[in-house]
Amino acid sequence: xxxxxxxxxxxxxxxxxxxxxxxxxxxxxxxxxxxxxxxxxxxxxxxxxxxxxxxxxxxxxxxxxxxxxxxxxxxxxxxxxxxxxxxxxxxxxxxxxxxxxxxxxxxxxxxxxxxxxxxxxxxxxxxxxxxxxxxxxxxxxxxxxxxxxxxxxxxxxxxxxxxxxxxxxxxxxxxxxxxxxxxxxxxxxxxxxxxxxxxxxxxxxxxxxxxxxxxxxxxxxxxxxxxxxxxxxxxxxxxxxxxxxxxxxxxxxxxxxxxxxxxxxxxxxxxxxxxxxxxxxxxxxxxxxxxxxxxxxxxxxxxxxxxxxxxxxxxxxxxxxxxxxxxxxxxxxx
Amino acid sequence: xxxxxxxxxxxxxxxxxxxxxxxxxxxxxxxxxxxxxxxxxxxxxxxxxxxxxxxxxxxxxxxxxxxxxxxxxxxxxxxxxxxxxxxxxxxxxxxxxxxxxxxxxxxxxxxxxxxxxxxxxxxxxxxxxxxxxxxxxxxxxxxxxxxxxxxxxxxxxxxxxxxxxxxxxxxxxxxxxxxxxxxxxxxxxxxxxxxxxxxxxxxxxxxxxxxxxxxxxxxxxxxxxxxxxxxxxxxxxxxxxxxxxxxxxxxxxxxxxxxxxxxxxxxxxxxxxxxxxxxxxxxxxxxxxxxxxxxxxxxxxxxxxxxxxxxxxxxxxxxxxxxxxxxxxxxxxx
Numbered sequence: 298x299x300x301x302x303x304x305x306x307x308x309x310x311x312x313x314x315x316x317x318x319x320x321x322x323x324x325x326x327x328x329x330x331x332x333x334x335x336x337x338x339x340x341x342x343x344x345x346x347x348x349x350x351x352x353x354x355x356x357x358x359x360x361x362x363x364x365x366x367x368x369x370x371x372x373x374x375x376x377x378x379x380x381x382x383x384x385x386x387x388x389x390x391x392x393x394x395x396x397x398x399x400x401x402x403x404x405x406x407x408x409x410x411x412x413x414x415x416x417x418x419x420x421x422x423x424x425x426x427x428x429x430x431x432x433x434x435x436x437x438x439x440x441x442x443x444x445x446x447x448x449x450x451x452x453x454x455x456x457x458x459x460x461x462x463x464x465x466x467x468x469x470x471x472x473x474x475x476x477x478x479x480x481x482x483x484x485x486x487x488x489x490x491x492x493x494x495x496x497x498x499x500x501x502x503x504x505x506x507x508x509x510x511x512x513x514x515x516x517x518x519x520x521x522x523x524x525x526x527x528x529x530x531x532x533x534x535x536x537x538x539x540x541x542x543x544x545x546x547x548x549x550x551x552x553x554x555x556x557x558x559x560x561x562x563x564x565x566x567x568x569x570x571x572x573x574x575x576x577x578x579x580x581x582x583x584x585x586x587x588x589x590x591x592x593x594x595x596x597x598x599x600x601x602x603x604x605x606x607x608x609x610x611x612x613x614x615x616x617x618x619x620x621x622x623x624x625x626x627x628x629x630x631x
Numbered sequence: 632x633x634x635x636x637x638x639x640x641x642x643x644x645x646x647x648x649x650x651x652x653x654x655x656x657x658x659x660x661x662x663x664x665x666x667x668x669x670x671x672x673x674x675x676x677x678x679x680x681x682x683x684x685x686x687x688x689x690x691x692x693x694x695x696x697x698x699x700x701x702x703x704x705x706x707x708x709x710x711x712x713x714x715x716x717x718x719x720x721x722x723x724x725x726x727x728x729x730x731x732x733x734x735x736x737x738x739x740x741x742x743x744x745x746x747x748x749x750x751x752x753x754x755x756x757x758x759x760x761x762x763x764x765x766x767x768x769x770x771x772x773x774x775x776x777x778x779x780x781x782x783x784x785x786x787x788x789x790x791x792x793x794x795x796x797x798x799x800x801x802x803x804x805x806x807x808x809x810x811x812x813x814x815x816x817x818x819x820x821x822x823x824x825x826x827x828x829x830x831x832x833x834x835x836x837x838x839x840x841x842x843x844x845x846x847x848x849x850x851x852x853x854x855x856x857x858x859x860x861x862x863x864x865x866x867x868x869x870x871x872x873x874x875x876x877x878x879x880x881x882x883x884x885x886x887x888x889x890x891x892x893x894x895x896x897x898x899x900x901x902x903x904x905x906x907x908x909x910x911x912x913x914x915x916x917x918x919x920x921x922x923x924x925x926x927x928x929x930x931x932x933x934x935x936x937x938x939x940x941x942x943x944x945x946x947x948x949x950x951x952x953x954x955x956x957x958x959x960x961x962x963x964x965x
């Protein structure tokens with residue numbers, strides 16, 4: 298086993314938290330997942346974070362002294378510079394949790410703190426779809442639409458109030474907008490998340506005279522999923538095809554809007570909905586090409602993420618690594 | 632007269648070009664304007680640029696040796712890093728004009744090149760509305776909607792293809808979108824530019840049963856202006872009030888979208904339409920507060936620009952100044 302520095306990344310989600318040890322080249326050595334159990338309170342949660350980090354170090358079979366830094370990523374709302382979770386809807390009843398301070402004190406190591414979608418974007422940028430590129434916008438397509446923006450040289454666009462890169466909540470419809478899960482109207486997320494895909498489909502199925510194979514689904518207790526709808530579209534169902542096409546269109550609108558604002562070298566889609574595969578991505582690309590500035594239609598890459606559910610902890614580790622690197626840089630001469 | 636370095640900024644527009652000498656604190660010493668006369672061709676145009684710069688130096692009554700750098704700002708399309716105007720709609724028939732190289736060779740001085748709206752944003756950031764702030768988004772409201780994004784520390788978000796900060800061309804309507812001057816559908820510019828305000832008003836005036844003082848305007852050869860409409864609204868005209876309110880709403884949508892992506896410390900509105908005054912700005916703020924994330928509603932400043940038509944050349948000078956500063960920074964020790 299080499300003596301190069303290693304980093305631990307921890308990705309805290311509403312259901313599980315996942316930690317992994319990552320080497321200096323971004324290769325994960327091992328990772329572990331434990332249930333978050335947010336309902337047990339934030340003191341328990343902080344303990345669970347440290348436990349998950351310790352388990353990851355053990356699973357990687359490395360000496361604790363080899364760990365140079367830690368990075369922790371959590372869902373919003375948050376204060377990134379101060380390392381505090383504020384009032385995240387997915388981690389009730391946590392409030393004002395000093396994550397960075399706690400983990401840093403527990404391990405005595407430089408500890409970075411980051412938004413989970415920003416971390417996932419940095420992970421993809423470092424060793425996933427963005428490897429070798431200069432700048433990138435990530436959209437994560439799941440129950441919501443999240444995202445992160447990496448500017449030239451690997452700088453996360455955090456924003457002044459830790460609200461940068463909230464790409465699911467750009468408004469793309471003003472007339473007759475759909476209501477978003479966030480309570481706002483016309484957000485991209487209200488059209489293009491997996492939840493929105495299901496909701497839009499269910500509304501159409503309830504309309505008179507609509508025929509679709511989706512009517513015949515043996516709907517389980519948890520109901521229809523976006524996966525069912527993409528499968529029906531792949532099998533040629535007309536309604537499902539229309540829904541999928543509209544979803545691709547709205548994602549293209551979001552993509553174009555980010556291209557006209559950020560003009561990144563590439564746009565990457567991650568999250569569960571990427572299971573829809575290459576045909577779906579091609580429809581997104583098609584609509585982007587139809588709408589965006591010609592130079593961007595030609596130049597900007599659009600592709601899927603590559604790290605799956607590991608992007609978060611790898612990106613969190615990258616944040617820890619960047620912090621350690623900054624701390625090690627000698628001060629400039631006076 | 633002191634010996635501190637001075638900078639010349641040149642702002643090339645479709646009708647006139649304006650150059651000014653600016654000191655190290657951003658104070659303009661003098662400025663001159665000459666007609667662009669793009670139709671006379673790009674060789675003439677390059678000569679006119681140098682002539683305008685020389686006139687500005689003369690008007691400022693400074694010694695040419697005091698000029699440390701030059702910055703030139705032009706409308707798009709362009710290749711910023713290479714200093715080339717590509718095919719700008721406002722400067723026909725210019726194509727592939729090596730502006731930076733030409734001006735640099737002519738004066739033998741470090742010469743920066745920048746998009747005009749980006750330069751205006753940097754000017755406002757340096758010594759205008761943004762003075763003392765960390766980051767800023769500028770919307771310029773005129774015949775179109777332009778803009779520029781300044782990130783922490785004064786870095787212009789140029790984008791990978793010189794298309795960053797094209798905030799007028801984010802799509803805010805997908806269902807029944809208006810056609811934009813750029814040929815796209817549903818762009819912010821199609822709702823919120825001065826041109827769009829006039830067009831939307833004229834359409835309503837043509838509807839049956841619409842009463843408005845605007846019907847009685849002594850319309851001059853050039854037709855109704857956005858100023859007429861804002862004046863009618865201020866005088867209580869119902870239709871004009873509705874149009875102004877909708878315009879404020881759409882600008883708030885654009886503002887919110889940029890706040891959710893960039894999360895800047897402030898959003899600034901510049902350009903001719905700011906003549907509408909404080910009441911209009913307050914309506915924009917109202918709609919933003921209604922829609923945006925609560926923390927941003929509380930924290931992000933929204934205000935008018937302060938430099939008027941000088942922002943472009945002052946910002947261009949700031950680009951020259953940054954270039955000179957970068958060139959003068961000693962290399963770090965090995």
